[in-house]
Amino acid sequence: MDSRYVTIGFLGFFFVFLIYSTSAYFIAQNLAADLEKAFRPINNLTITDDKRIVDQPFSISKLLQAVPTVSYRTLTYVTYDDTTLTLDYYESTVAGIRPCLIIIHGGAWRSGNSKQLPELNSHLARAGYHCAAINYRLTPQWKCPAPIEDTTAALNYLCKHADDLNIDTxxxxxxxxxxxxxxxxxxxxxxxxxxxxxxxxxxxxxxMIWGYMVPTNPLVIDSRKTLATYIGGDYYEIPDKYAASSPIEFVNRQSVPTLVFHGLTDSLVFYEHSRRLCTKLHQHDVPHYLLELPWATHGFDYHLNGPGGQLSTFAIDYFLRVISIIKVRMVPYNQVLGIASSNVAAYSNGDDDFFSAERHFCYGIFTGFKWQCVEFARRWLLLRKTCIFKSIGSAADAWHELSSIERVTDEKKFSLIAHSNGSSVLPKKDSFLIYPRCRDLPFGHIAIITQVGSNYICIAEQNYRFHRWSGNYARQITMIVKDGGYYLRDHYKISGWMEIVDNEQLQPLNESSLEVIRMQQR
Structure with a gap:
């Protein structure tokens, strides 16, 4: 080969490399600030310094570095009559209960598998996240919504086996x-x-509708045929199914935070898809960020330490810290965190290790020490049910020591029924949620169940977290049904819930009740 062609080829490669690297460098200068601006408003949370987020979004020195691999195990997550599906589970190298990413491969819905681009899975596992790379049913044998059903099945499997897999559900x-x-x-x-x-x-x-109307060059991919095979026909035959398969159609104010990557030169899936999606997210005030890469085409993250790979990995690290394991902006001691059940304030203890030793009284009745979890439970019970329960040594002791509560106006007792976590009895609103002692909760914990959904409960509490509530409850806890039992999944083990018998007979504290209380105190 003529050496002149070799030289020209080398210079051409170097010129392209210089353009890509220069563009990545300038994008990197503002990336952290842009991400901070996009995601800081989520639930009044703020990003804290974290060594797991790389110091620089882009570094030329990393371009030739390899990504250390993390081993995985293959698990069967669902069995249908005609096929069985597996996932590759990359376990976090950081011990403990950790967040989990479900990784879904590409391939025009007709090809690809869980082994696609595994470098990011290894990176995330080393950063403290579990990764479950799934296989799903492909065309032409299966059509939409089969892959959606498979992803849901994977999520259910991971929840069901969360204890064994150390997953924060x-x-x-x-x-x-x-x-x-x-x-x-x-x-x-x-x-x-x-x-x-x-x-x-x-x-x-x-x-998917816009994608059908504006097809790609058939020399690259026959996008209309691909969509028709996946959805089950041409758009004009089944327009409703195209709408039903379009994520953009389902964006609303409750949509989850979204991080988007797209190259401006992508000829397989046009950049316009992501622009339209982010416009819709913006219209509905959904936290989101679109990282557009001027030089990048489809699959630009093939090399994780390439220019596009470095930038996207930095953004993912940042995004995950915001939405999964961030620290909250602390509410100072003695200030209100939120209001539960219309009139019961939860106050900040400032720090879970702080004990004020200051006794608190509500209408002359001792409710506990400010602002411990037991104090909130007793005050909630007084204000919402005109009842009180006896003094206990710690929150964990409620599970074994409390058998009833007492109405303060007539001393009538109402029994408590304890249901262990995993009970066949669905948790009920106005029940106590009890946590046992553990290293991080040396006295256990008690909270109030304020709402019960199909796959979650909402709770109100004190002295667990110290950020302002975004609604009328402190936290939402995942609930799954397994083998006929209801299991609540939280960061810490849950003993179970204690249901008030004849709860419907109990009424909030009112003026007539207060008068009885005053007469008793004379």
Whole structure:
């Protein structure tokens, strides 16, 4: 070969490399600030310094570095009559109960598997996240919504086996590439699962109707045929199914935070998909960020330490810290965290290790020490049920020592029934939720169940977290049904819930009740 051609080829490669690297450098200068601006408003939370987030979004020195691999194990997550599906589970190298990403591969819904682009899975596992890379049913044998059903089945499997896999079921994030991004987005926006905290979209088709109307060059991919095979026909035959498969159609104010990556030169899935999606997210005030890469085409993250790979990995690290394991902006001691059940204030203890030793009285009745969890439970019971329970040594002791509560106006007792976590009895509103002692909760914990949904409960509490509530409850806890039992999944073990017998007979504290209390205190 003529050496002149070799030289020209080398210079051409160097010139392209210089353009990509220069562009990545300038994007990197503002990336952290842009991400902070996009995601800081989530639930009044703020990002704290974390060594697991790389110091620089882009570094030339990393371009030739390899990504250390993390081993995985293959698990069967669902069996149908005609097929069995597996996932590759990359366990976090950081010990303890950790968030989990469900990784959904690309391949035009007809090809690909869980082994696609595994480097990011290893990176995330080393950063403290579990990764479950799933296989799903492909065309032409199966059609939409089969992959959505498979992703839901994977989520249910991971929840069911959360104890064995050390998964924090309150912190799932869906991540998809190309066709997998459509699956991830549609699942995240349509599946009402309280544990899904965010979704990550790599160059995905978000608007299937627009995608049909504006096809790609058939020399690249016959996009109309691909969509028709996946959805079950041409748009003009089944327009409703195209709408039902379009993530953009399901964006609303309750949609989860969304991180989007797309190259401006992508010829397989046009950048316009992501622009349209982010416009819709903006219209509904959903926290989101679109990282557009001027030089990048489809699959730009193939090399994780390439320019696009470095930038997207930095953004993912940042995004995950915001929506899954962030620290909250602390509310100072003695200030209100939120209001439960219309009139019961929860106050900040400032720090879970702080004990004020200051006794608190409500209408002359001792409720406990400020602002411990037991004090809130007793005060809630007084204000909402005109009752009180006896003094206990710690919150954990309630599980074995409390058998009844007492109405303060006539001393009538109402029994408590204890249901262990996993009981066949569905948790009920106005029950006590009890946690046993553990290293992080040396006295256990007690909270009030204020709402029960199909796959979650809402609770009100004190001295657990110290951020302002976003609604009329402190936290939402995932509930799953397994073998006929109801299991509540939280960061710490739950003993169970204590139900008030004849709860409907109890009424909130009112003026006539207060008069009786005053007469008793004379």
């Amino acid at each position: 309150n912190n799932f994030i869906l991540l998809g590439r190309s066709a997998g991004a459509q699956i991830a987005l549609l699942t995240a926006y349509t599946l009402k699962h309280s544990g899904i905290k965010g979704v990550i979209d790599f160059y995905g088709p978000a608007d």
